[in-house]
Amino acid sequence: MNTAGTELTDSRVIRAVQLVWHEADLLDHKRYEPWQDLYSEDAYYVVPIDPETEDFPNTLNMVYDDARMRQMRVARMTEGYAIAAVDSARTVRTVSRFVVENVTDDEVTLRSAQVLVAYKRGRHDLWAGEVTHRIRLSDDGDRIALKVVRLVDSEDAVPAAGFLL
């Protein structure tokens, strides 16, 4: 059921927005292990370069993580060997301007704007992007089935990051 114009007060949408905000909070506080648990086993977490593509497997991306890569990435961010992660920027992000793309009793797809400020050693970097979340609703806990972050400058040079979008 396509529900363009669905009210943000729809209880299914509220559940999805809450999950997106919870995710943003976990990432800003670098709580990567609980962050990982927000994703379903078959989920993909993608930061593409090509602003148009939906064909992520056949394209070069900044991030294209299945469960195995996510698990390795979380290990990298937390185990203390990666000097970029050990001394990473502090981040604060706002996720808003939600647009409901699709709602069913099982799944909600949300589009949003994310503005993230990363601070490290006297410098503030701005990371702005459009985010899509596909969220699977379940009595066992809602899970992210797909997250795609399309940076406004994805085709340009960005800083090398020690945190996650």
Add this chain to the structure above:
Amino acid sequence: MTVEFTADTVHGLAPSDLVREDRVAGRMYTDPQLFELEMTRIYERTWVWVAHESELPKAGSFKSTYVGRQPVIVVKDRKGTVNTLLNRCRHRGASLCEQRTGHANGFTCPYHAWSYGLDGKLRGIPYPDGYEGVLEKSELSLRKLRTESYGGMVFATFADGIEPLADFLGDVKLWIDRFMKQGGGYPVKVLGTHQFRFHGNWKIQLENTTDGYHFPIVHRSWMASVDAETADMMSFMTDPAAITHDLGNGHSVMQMVPEHSDLDVDDGTEPLQARFATLVTELKSAGLDDAAVRKLVRAVHGTGFNLNLFPNVSMSNSFLRVLRPISANETLIEHIAVGPEGPAEIVDPVNRERLRIHEHFQGPFGFGTPDDAEGWDRVQRGAQAAPEMPVLVNRGLARESAGPEGWPTSHVTDETGMRAAYNQWKQMMSDG
């Protein structure tokens, strides 16, 4: 005469005195005036890499990029010639093209619509009556840089009088040929480009691609995440067969996995990595025989070496690393993924593996690049202290010797390649 760097003398020393056999002055990373000199004496006087031929597949294909700090358009014209044109209208100086890549019939300035052909010739001027008697169109072509290529690698230079590219490359040509064998029987094409910035001098990156010594330290996180076979393949620290050669003109090659330096040499004993089992099945079902499958799969990790070309490109295992100096304190890096070009049912599965391997290490969110960038940022920050204090490039100096080909050679963890690059820097910066 050897001049010591001291706090009293270092700011007054000529650039050539800042490089010694075993050390360079820290000022070379931090001095904006030296950076200005480098842009003219190096980047406008030598061959600078601008494109791979696969980025320009047909007439009208273009790529906008830079030679040093100067914006250029690299474009294939209707005769099949690749031209490197200064991205600057001859009228009032506006940039002609702000698209990174694409296809065009020509370039029209957005300001007053002066239009140029793919060969840079001025074709049209709107309302030409005001120019009668004051303008000759044939004298107002876009500035064209000398452009030559070898093995698909396209270079351009502002210097009309320097040696041909083939002479500048010299023994590098053999290694370019070897790099391109990773097509596994197919030509090599560009698959995609990662770009990132770091807050440090371009020479820090130039050094890094020939720095075997940092690998297990900075990339411990990546090593911990890959399969045992891949980690073993990159365990070259104590392998005496892993060696670096100074190839002359500032170029060097670092052989980390020497058994993969020439992918045509294969005695058949090396097992294909278990991680590629699915790929092997896909390729067999696409109709390839065992030998053809083996050739492609063995090349998925690329070649076993980093070929570091002075001043701006490296052919590094399985990708191209391109650096662009922005200022003394800032550098932009491209990591260009490459793979075989051929029938989709054969190359697509191969290139999906290659893209995933590239994403795993490279780019702003890779498991390798951010740690490299952190290291380089730290070099730039530290080098602000005591600009007279030397940066050491002496590792392996006492065990370096001429190999059978005549190339100065030492262990892969040694700083032979950095010394090669700094010798070239010294020579180019000495020429007024």
